[in-house]
Amino acid sequence: MSSTKLSHLEVVRPIVEKYAKDPNALLQILIEVQEILHCVPKDVQDYISKELFGKSRVRVPAVISFYSFLSEQYLGEYVVHFADNIIEQMLGNRELAARLCSKLGVKIGKVRNDGRVSVHFTSCIGMSDQAPAILVNGRTIPKLTPEKVDVIAQSITAQMPVERWPESLFVVEDNIRRSDVLFRRKIEPGSAIKACLDRAKAAHAPVALDEQLSPLPSDSDKTGLDHAAQETLAEMYRSDLRGRGGAGFKAAIKWETARDKKGSSRYVLCNADEGEPGTFKDRVLLQNYADMVFEGMTVCGFTIKAKLGILYIRGEYRYMKEHLDAVLQKRREQNLLGEHILGSPFSFDIKIHWGAGAYVCGMETAMIESIEGKRGSPRKRWPLPVEWGYKGQPTVVNNVETYAGAAIVAVRGGSWFAQHGTMQSTGTKLFCVSGDCERPGIYEYPFGVSIREVLRDCGARNTQAVQISGPSGMMLPESEFDRLLAFEDVPSVGTVMIFDKSRDMFDVLHNFAKFFQHESCGLCTPCRVGTTLLVNILDKFKKGQGSALDLEEIKNISQLLKTFSHCGLGQTAQAPFMDALQKFRPIFDKRLKSKEFIPAFSLNAALEEARQLTGRTDPGAFIHEDIAEPAH
Amino acid sequence: MSKKVSVATCSLAGCFGCHMSLLDIDERILDLLQLVEFNRSPINDIKHIEGMADVGLIEGGVCNAENFHVLKEFREHCKILVSMGECAITGGIPSMRNHFTLKDCLEEGYIRGVGIENAHIPNDPEIPLLTDKVYPCHEVVKIDYFLPGCPPSADAIWHFLTELIAGRDPSLPTELIKYD
Ligand SMILES: Cc1cc2nc3c(=O)[nH]c(=O)nc-3n(C[C@H](O)[C@H](O)[C@H](O)COP(=O)(O)O)c2cc1C
Ligand code: SF4
Ligand code: SF4
Ligand code: FES
Numbered sequence: 001m002s003s004t005k006l007s008h009l010e011v012v013r014p015i016v017e018k019y020a021k022d023p024n025a026l027l028q029i030l031i032e033v034q035e036i037l038h039c040v041p042k043d044v045q046d047y048i049s050k051e052l053f054g055k056s057r058v059r060v061p062a063v064i065s066f067y068s069f070l071s072e073q074y075l076g077e078y079v080v081h082f083a084d085n086i087i088e089q090m091l092g093n094r095e096l097a098a099r100l101c102s103k104l105g106v107k108i109g110k111v112r113n114d115g116r117v118s119v120h121f122t123s124c125i126g127m128s129d130q131a132p133a134i135l136v137n138g139r140t141i142p143k144l145t146p147e148k149v150d151v152i153a154q155s156i157t158a159q160m161p162v163e164r165w166p167e168s169l170f171v172v173e174d175n176i177r178r179s180d181v182l183f184r185r186k187i188e189p190g191s192a193i194k195a196c197l198d199r200a201k202a203a204h205a206p207v208a209l210d211e212q213l214s215p216l217p218s219d220s221d222k223t224g225l226d227h228a229a230q231e232t233l234a235e236m237y238r239s240d241l242r243g244r245g246g247a248g249f250k251a252a253i254k255w256e257t258a259r260d261k262k263g264s265s266r267y268v269l270c271n272a273d274e275g276e277p278g279t280f281k282d283r284v285l286l287q288n289y290a291d292m293v294f295e296g297m298t299v300c301g302f303t304i305k306a307k308l309g310i311l312y313i314r315g316e317y318r319y320m321k322e323h324l325d326a327v328l329q330k331r332r333e334q335n336l337l338g339e340h341i342l343g344s345p346f347s348f349d350i351k352i353h354w355g356a357g358a359y360v361c362g363m364e365t366a367m368i369e370s371i372e373g374k375r376g377s378p379r380k381r382w383p384l385p386v387e388w389g390y391k392g393q394p395t396v397v398n399n400v401e402t403y404a405g406a407a408i409v410a411v412r413g414g415s416w417f418a419q420h421g422t423m424q425s426t427g428t429k430l431f432c433v434s435g436d437c438e439r440p441g442i443y444e445y446p447f448g449v450s451i452r453e454v455l456r457d458c459g460a461r462n463t464q465a466v467q468i469s470g471p472s473g474m475m476l477p478e479s480e481f482d483r484l485l486a487f488e489d490v491p492s493v494g495t496v497m498i499f500d501k502s503r504d505m506f507d508v509l510h511n512f513a514k515f516f517q518h519e520s521c522g523l524c525t526p527c528r529v530g531t532t533l534l535v536n537i538l539d540k541f542k543k544g545q546g547s548a549l550d551l552e553e554i555k556n557i558s559q560l561l562k563t564f565s566h567c568g569l570g571q572t573a574q575a576p577f578m579d580a581l582q583k584f585r586p587i588f589d590k591r592l593k594s595k596e597f598i599p600a601f602s603l604n605a606a607l608e609e610a611r612q613l614t615g616r617t618d619p620g621a622f623i624h625e626d627i628a629e630p631a632h
Numbered sequence: 633m634s635k636k637v638s639v640a641t642c643s644l645a646g647c648f649g650c651h652m653s654l655l656d657i658d659e660r661i662l663d664l665l666q667l668v669e670f671n672r673s674p675i676n677d678i679k680h681i682e683g684m685a686d687v688g689l690i691e692g693g694v695c696n697a698e699n700f701h702v703l704k705e706f707r708e709h710c711k712i713l714v715s716m717g718e719c720a721i722t723g724g725i726p727s728m729r730n731h732f733t734l735k736d737c738l739e740e741g742y743i744r745g746v747g748i749e750n751a752h753i754p755n756d757p758e759i760p761l762l763t764d765k766v767y768p769c770h771e772v773v774k775i776d777y778f779l780p781g782c783p784p785s786a787d788a789i790w791h792f793l794t795e796l797i798a799g800r801d802p803s804l805p806t807e808l809i810k811y812d
Contacts, residue, residue, distance in 0.1 A: 549774055597774035603700055606763040609734045614755035621761050623697060628707035628773045 011036050012044045016051050023052045024391075026063055026373035030070055031315065031354050035138060039074040040064055059374075066375040066521070067356035068122065069138075069315050078117040078156045081135040085124035085277040086511040087434050087497060093132035096149050097121070103153035117156055123359060123515055124277035125316040128434035128497070129175045129441045137162045138318040141169045172319065174284055175441025178457065180428040181420060182404060183289075183444050185412075190336045192295045192410035196302050197344050200228030223345055229303045233259070236303070238414025240426045241406060244494070245271055245362075245399030246469065248425070248487045251406060254396055258386040259304040261394040268300045268309035269371070269390060269397045273355055273362035275314060276470030277515060278495040281430035282400035283317055284442050289404060290327040294350055296403030298337065299410045300396055301348040309350040310390070312367050315357050324352060359519035360569050364397040366521070377523045378567035401430055401494075421447035425486040433458045435498035447486040451496075455481065460498045465505055465584070467497040471512035472572035475505070475579035506587040509580045510538045516573035527570025530561045534577060540600040547594040554581065598627050637797050640671035640685040640710060644699040645726040645766055646692025649783040650717035651675070654689075656786035664790070667797050681709040687796065689716045689779075693723040694767045698760035707773040712796070715769045716789070718782040727766035734764050777802065780809055 015032045019025035029048060033040050045060045053059055064070045082088070082097045097108065101119055106112040108119055127133035130142035136152065139162060148169060155165050176183060201224065236252035243249045258266055270293065274282040285293055297309040311324070328350055331337045339347045353371045355361050361370045365379035368390050389395020398406075405427055409417045418426040425447035431454060434440045438459030445454070455463055468474045468485070469492035476483065476490070483490050499508060517531040534557055537550050558574035565571045580587060603626040611621050643651060651674060657664065671685040672678045681688075688710030694700050707713055718724040729737050743751045769775050779792050788808040795802040 599772050601771075603697075603763070603772070606765065606767075607697060607761050609764045610762045613735055613738055613753050614761070616755050616757065616761060618757040620697060620757055623700060626700070626772075628704040630707055630713070630774050 008037065008041060008044050009047065012047055016048060021051050022373075023059075024371070024373045026052060026059065027067070027356065027370060028354060028373070030060075030064060030067075031356050034070050034356075037074075038076060038079055038137075039071050041072065041074070045072070063373070063375055066377075067315075067358050069357035074111065074115060076111050076115055076117045077159070078162070079135075079137055080117070080119045080152075081122040081125070082119065083123070083125040083127065083131065083133050083135075084121040084511075085128065085131075085515075086508050087124070087128045087278060088132040089507070089511060090435065090499075090503065091132050093144070096132055096144055096146065099146060100149045100153055103150065104156060116159075122316075122357065123275070123519065124279075126274055126280040126283045126314070127172070128278045128280055128432065130173055131434065135316065135318075136165075138315070139170060140172055140316070140319045142172055170319065172283075172287070174288060175439075176284065176288075176444075177433075177439055177441040178443040178445065180444040180446060181417075182408060182428055182430070185408065186289065187292055187295070187407060187411050189291045189295065189331065189334060190342065192292075192299050192407040193302065193336060193341060195410050196228055196232050196299055197342060197346070199231040200224035200344070202228075225302075225345060229259070229305065232299060232303045232410060235409055235414040236406065239405075239409040239417040240414070241402065241409055241417065242425060242487060243399055244401035244405065244429065246276070246472075246491070246493045248491055251398060251402055254386055254398070255300060255303050257384075258389075258394040258396045261387050263393040265308070265391075265393050266304050266306040267390040267393060267395040268297050268304070268306045269364075269367065269385075269395055270297050270309065270311045270400055270403055271362060271364065271367060271397055272311055272313040272317070272400045273359075273367060274317075274400075275359035275362040275519075276472065276493055276495055277512075278432060278434055278467065278470050278497045279493055280432045281442055281494050283320075285400050285404055285430070286313070286317070286320060286324065290324060291331070292404045292407045293400050294327065294331060294337070294403075296405070296407035296410075297350060298341070298348055299406050300398070300403065302346055304394070304396060306396075307348055309348065310371055311350060311352045312355060312361070312371055313352060314355045314361075318354070321352075321354075328352070358521070359515075360521045360567070363567050363569065366567070367397065368395065375521075377521055378569075380566075399493075422484075422486045422488065424488045429485065429492075429494055431485065431492075431494045431496050433496045433498065435496075436460060436463065436500035436503070437498050445485070448484050450482055450484055451476065451490070452481040454485070454496055455498065458498075460500070462500045462502075463498055464501045464503060465499045465508075467499070467508065467576075468492045468495065470495045470497075471515055472568070472575055475508075475576050475583065477583050504587065505580065505584045506538075506541070506591070509576055509584075509587070510535075510542065512576045513538050513573075516569065520569065520573070524564075524566035524570065526560050526564040527566065527573065530557050530565075530570065531573050533557050534574070536600070541588060541591040543600070544591055545593055545598055545600050546588060546591045547597045548592065549597040551581065551588060551592075594627070596629055602626060636669045637667060637687065638671045638683075638685045639668045639673070639687045639689065639793075640681050640706065641673040641675065641689040641716075642691065642702050642706060643674060644690060644692035644702060644720070644769075645695035646717065646719045646724070648674070648691070650689075650691035650719075653717075653781075653783035653786050654789050657790045658786070660786075660790055664793065668793070681705060683709075685710045686712065687793070688713045690714065690720045690769050690775075691716050692719040693727060693769060694763060694772050695726055696760035696762045700763075700772065703769060703773055712776045713769075713773070714777045714779055714792075715775045716779045717784055718780070720769045721778050721780060723766045723768045724782065727768075730765045734762060738762075780804075781811070 049057045049060045111118040127142045132144045133142040241251045272282045358376050360366045361376040366376040370376040385395045421427045428446050431443045513535045517535045520527045520531045522528045561574045604623045672681045688706040715721045738753045792802045
């Protein structure tokens with residue numbers, strides 16, 4: 001065994017050294033170890049604990065247990081994850097998974113006896129427009145078919161390394177179906193920063209390097225940088241750009257607050273966690289418009305006087321790693337990142353932090369914890385990240401699409417930007433269309449487009465319902481398709497999942513409920529317990545054992561979740577239930593067995609084990625009538 | 633004086649601690665008796681509910697067939713049914729056996745245990761047959777109120793009953809459900 005121990009050490013030591021034993025890098029270290037060893041074994045954990053934390057041995061296992069892509073147990077040479085969002089289920093992912101499992105002789109969630117392979121289900125992996133999709137050793141294979149499953153099974157059986165599998169398996173499409181200002185005007189790398197610096201030149205003094213060396217109070221801003229930052233902020237205000245990550249908070253306010261707060265340093269974080277099932281716009285942006293996103297982050301850094309930006313990206317997008325690293329490297333070579341950007345006194349760089357399978361890490365304070373190498377538990381609400389963010393310093397967190405918008409604002413000006421969209425929702429929005437339609441993909445529209453128009457453009461027919469903004473959003477029936485996609489009517493991160501009349505919305509709800517149950521981080525009781533109770537009730541309905549009291553219970557639990565959950569995950573986990581109860585009531589009614597209450601299980605069956613153990617067959621060993629109707 | 637409220641109580645898979653707590657209201661039991669009369673209860677050893685009871689207090693969850701029959705009788709003959717104490721509400725201590733199979737539990741107790749003679753799992757029809765798991769009451773019948781605590785304090789029981797009888801919302805104030 002000593003030889004394997006040595007090789008574990010050989011793997012982990014250079015990784016730990018590369019990150020200079022930085023405790024903040026713990027998650028990144030674990031991800032790299034997992035990628036090579038397909039587990040983080042005990043001896044490696046001990047080593048990392050010792051090197052990073054000295055005596056404390058609790059942090060490492062605590063972090064491993066939090067992220068679903070990390071595991072202490074060896075997962076095999078080949079680790080397969082099937083995305084299991086409702087969209088994949090509608091396209092037969094379960095059958096495909098069963099096919100793969102039977103070809104490989106492996107059970108879902110279990111490592112095969114020879115330790116070579118394991119197959120798992122996971123949440124949406126951001127491929128809803130090319131579902132069903134899987135990850136094999138972290139690499140994405142979209143548009144899975146039975147034929148591809150057979151190729152995969154053969155390759156695994158032949159022990160072929162994933163790098164040598166047919167390239168065609170791994171082709172991820174963009175599927176950009178409609179372009180507007182963002183997609184159409186691919187801005188030149190550097191043009192947004194130049195625009196900012198030009199504003200500095202236009203100010204009273206020229207941008208000069210030597211003058212920056214002795215920092216000047218801002219009222220004698222000889223470099224003009226401060227003035228230029230003010231101007232950029234003013235453009236941001238003029239644009240009225242609102243956050244694209246869901247809540248729609250005005251970016252300019254966030255930027256200004258972070259800029260004004262006292263701190264030893266400031267940070268720019270870009271949220272590319274994109275965990276909301278059915279969402280994939282940030283993937284398409286980073287795949288095709290990474291420069292624009294980094295440019296927007298740099299503009300933010302310029303405005304708030306930050307020196308470091310961090311892109312936090314979900315582990316599911318691992319396949320983009322080399323691409324993103326290359327874009328960043330190129331920007332450094334072009335002097336668009338690094339010291340003295342474009343010869344100005346402004347210095348800024350961007351790093352990438354990877355996630356490891358946790359939806360809650362999209363919540364901004366959980367994300368910050370995750371970047372600090374900890375479990376991704378949401379912090380308490382106050383103080384906000386603009387005041388107390390990464391490393392306790394003022395921090396701006398924006399969505400990928402928000403930064404792309406900011407880059408456009410910097411180049412074209414805020415007033416131009418604000419001409420698009422609606423009064424309260426300026427600019428355009430990327431919509432991720434998936435489900436029952438002919439042309440799933442990305443559609444860019446000015447804000448204010450109606451749901452009906454989107455459905456028409458993507459070739460949706462016989463549509464029964466749409467789920468806007470993912471499971472935490474809104475479930476809308478046909479009668480509401482004339483509503484407008486904008487913050488003033490139907491706000492969203494841009495997710496549009498379509499369900500035609502052949503679908504049972506109960507299955508949709510059930511899938512969402514399990515999603516929240518799985519993704520609840522467990523920190524607070526209302527969410528940890530409530531999400532499970534909601535799943536239990538749906539399980540009961542699914543068995544045809546539903547009762548009126550259970551519907552009341554759904555309302556009670558939903559109210560608790562909404563009111564007492566610690567973070568947005570628990571607060572919104574009840575949303576699809578409330579919508580379904582109000583707008584899709586028949587899915588419950590047709591499964592309702594009793595107006596009062598019936599147990600979810602058979603009491604007589606609950607006695608079976610004891611009957612077997614005792615061999616009893618007397619009348620007392622059976623229960624014939626297990627429903628008790630309340631007295632009135 | 634108006635008609636007294638009829639209260640029935642029973643102990644299913646519980647330890648009688650909740651009933652002890654009920655008696656712990658001390659001399660207030662005399663005040664209580666002005667307001668209520670006890671229907672079926674271990675306190676008076678009446679075996680079946682006579683007529684209809686207004687309130688039924690259940691201690692303990694369901695661990696065997698007999699528990700179920702009693703609970704069913706209560707549900708059918710009590711206007712308001714209350715899960716009293718942790719065991720009734722969650723299964724409590726007895727439900728710790730839910731982590732094991734019934735077979736393991738019974739074999740540990742009657743076959744593998746220390747000093748056992750004539751080892752066999754009891755199978756006398758007189759003994760209520762065990763359910764595979766211990767169930768909280770609300771998973772078996774509709775429960776109207778939950779009275780938390782292990783056991784609920786005498787004050788909590790007193791507050792709950794008197795408020796309920798007075799026709800008010802019997803919610804417990806924080807100090808009666810704060811345990812640390
Ligand atoms: C459970 C949960 C998950 C979230 N996931 C994401 C996400 O994947 N991407 C994102 O940009 N924002 C997500 N958010 C919102 C962020 O907390 C934050 O508001 C957002 O990143 C701010 O950027 P914006 O103002 O540009 O929208 C999530 C929030 C919650 C409560
Ligand atoms: S609401 Fe859910 S996800 Fe959020 S902190 Fe509580 S348990 Fe965690
Ligand atoms: S709740 Fe506590 S006191 Fe009441 S029966 Fe259970 S263990 Fe005994
Ligand atoms: S310790 Fe807090 S919920 Fe159990």
